[in-house]
Amino acid sequence: MRYFLLKEIVKYLSSNSHKIRLCKRIDNNTIIIEFNDRNIIYFDMTRGNSIAFKSKEILKAKKDFNAPFDVVLQKRFNNAKVENVEIYNDDKIINIKVNSSSSYKSLITILQLEFTGKYTNIVILDENRVVLEALRHIDEFSSSRVVKVGSKLDEIPKKDIVFKEENVEDIESYLFEVYENLQQKNLENLKKQKIQQVQKKAKKLEKTIKSLPKKEELEVLSNELYEKANLILMNIHNIKPYQKSFKTYDYSGNEIEIDIENCSSITQYSNDLFKKAKKAKTKATSVSIEKDNLEEKLHFLNRLIQNLNESKSASECEFLYPKKEKNQAKVKKAQPYESFFFEGYKIMLGTSERENIYLLQNSKASDFWFHLKDRPSSHVIVQNSKKTIPESVIEKAAQICAKFSSDFGGTYEVDFTQRRNVKIQNGANVLYNPYTTIVVKV
Numbered sequence: 001m002r003y004f005l006l007k008e009i010v011k012y013l014s015s016n017s018h019k020i021r022l023c024k025r026i027d028n029n030t031i032i033i034e035f036n037d038r039n040i041i042y043f044d045m046t047r048g049n050s051i052a053f054k055s056k057e058i059l060k061a062k063k064d065f066n067a068p069f070d071v072v073l074q075k076r077f078n079n080a081k082v083e084n085v086e087i088y089n090d091d092k093i094i095n096i097k098v099n100s101s102s103s104y105k106s107l108i109t110i111l112q113l114e115f116t117g118k119y120t121n122i123v124i125l126d127e128n129r130v131v132l133e134a135l136r137h138i139d140e141f142s143s144s145r146v147v148k149v150g151s152k153l154d155e156i157p158k159k160d161i162v163f164k165e166e167n168v169e170d171i172e173s174y175l176f177e178v179y180e181n182l183q184q185k186n187l188e189n190l191k192k193q194k195i196q197q198v199q200k201k202a203k204k205l206e207k208t209i210k211s212l213p214k215k216e217e218l219e220v221l222s223n224e225l226y227e228k229a230n231l232i233l234m235n236i237h238n239i240k241p242y243q244k245s246f247k248t249y250d251y252s253g254n255e256i257e258i259d260i261e262n263c264s265s266i267t268q269y270s271n272d273l274f275k276k277a278k279k280a281k282t283k284a285t286s287v288s289i290e291k292d293n294l295e296e297k298l299h300f301l302n303r304l305i306q307n308l309n310e311s312k313s314a315s316e317c318e319f320l321y322p323k324k325e326k327n328q329a330k331v332k333k334a335q336p337y338e339s340f341f342f343e344g345y346k347i348m349l350g351t352s353e354r355e356n357i358y359l360l361q362n363s364k365a366s367d368f369w370f371h372l373k374d375r376p377s378s379h380v381i382v383q384n385s386k387k388t389i390p391e392s393v394i395e396k397a398a399q400i401c402a403k404f405s406s407d408f409g410g411t412y413e414v415d416f417t418q419r420r421n422v423k424i425q426n427g428a429n430v431l432y433n434p435y436t437t438i439v440v441k442v
Helices: 003-016 068-077 171-211 215-238 266-309 314-320 353-362 391-403
Strands: 019-027 030-035 039-044 051-053 080-087 093-101 106-114 121-126 131-134 245-249 255-259 338-342 345-349 368-372 380-382 411-418 422-426 429-432 436-441
Touching: 003 039, 003 051, 003 080, 003 093, 003 171, 019 068, 051 171, 068 093, 068 106, 068 121, 068 131, 171 266, 171 314, 215 245, 215 255, 215 266, 266 314, 266 353, 314 338, 338 391, 345 391, 353 422, 368 391, 368 429, 380 391, 391 411, 391 436
Parallel strands: none
Antiparallel strands: 019 030, 019 080, 030 039, 039 051, 080 093, 093 106, 106 121, 121 131, 245 255, 338 345, 345 380, 368 380, 368 411, 411 436, 422 429
């Protein structure tokens, strides 16, 4: 972080901080400090990329941190009186000196925030600058500057440079802006990462679709095999055991020669041809269904890419395409629908008529059903065992219905009701009443 910005932060804290109400770690390298009442600043002390910022929303800890550093940090700085805030040694180091009262005596403690490249660290010192704890412990084998509990802290070697000075009109607004820019950068990186993962799946699917045998070719092959088998049976009484081929006329009246050199039994050969013809005909039908299913899946992935690209937050990206856990068991059989999880509710999306029919036939009466109003759309089912579901879940399910049923953003009306009120007419066509309509913007 730039030196002139640290000076502005120190100036800001000197005027606006009299007490530290809360000080704790919320991420591996990030601590939150709440000065006075709700004046919160976050310090991300990632080595080589340390920053300070403010957020309009209170950031939650990613896990419970209970290392000795965290115990000392909270013990010494929670509800402590701020004695002094200063730039230390004319370097990119902030010292926050506090006085905390215990049952026996007052304790002077210094929180040293070092924004110094490879030396970046958070060090807790006593009034004699002896190390009480540190975010990173450094021994004599790792660096010439040792950071060791119980030892006096060595000074960071000063560089012979002159820091550039600039004016900042409003440091508080700047700190909010730092976080917004950081979030936007993280969002773009996350979107890029997830879109690449989905694109990889889509390309693999496209390759599979292209490699499928052509339905027309299989049908032609089936007809040819049937004709050949029938012609052999029609001429079987004229075929001699030693013959390697025979001549006959096909169904169009053209003379043809059929090779029978490698068959031990002419009857068995004709039966094998009939089996191959039937197999080719069955495959022609199944490959058409398989192609339709794969193309529906590809269409969903393309819509998913579009929705990821339009995501406004990291949480929305994670909702649309969650990261798989390392120990997550693989599902042996693919589900005939797409699923999402929100606030403990499973939201199921049909991306084709086949999947919509499956959801209608396999949902429970207490589940909630969603559909775009007065127009074709995906069917969405929210698994539920109660009479109602939270408003937030209703809105999320309606958004999913709109996002994956339309190619353009805008405002959409979505009808929803419990599955018990939906009557199947034909396939995925339904009648429903009573129902409620919600308006969502996507």
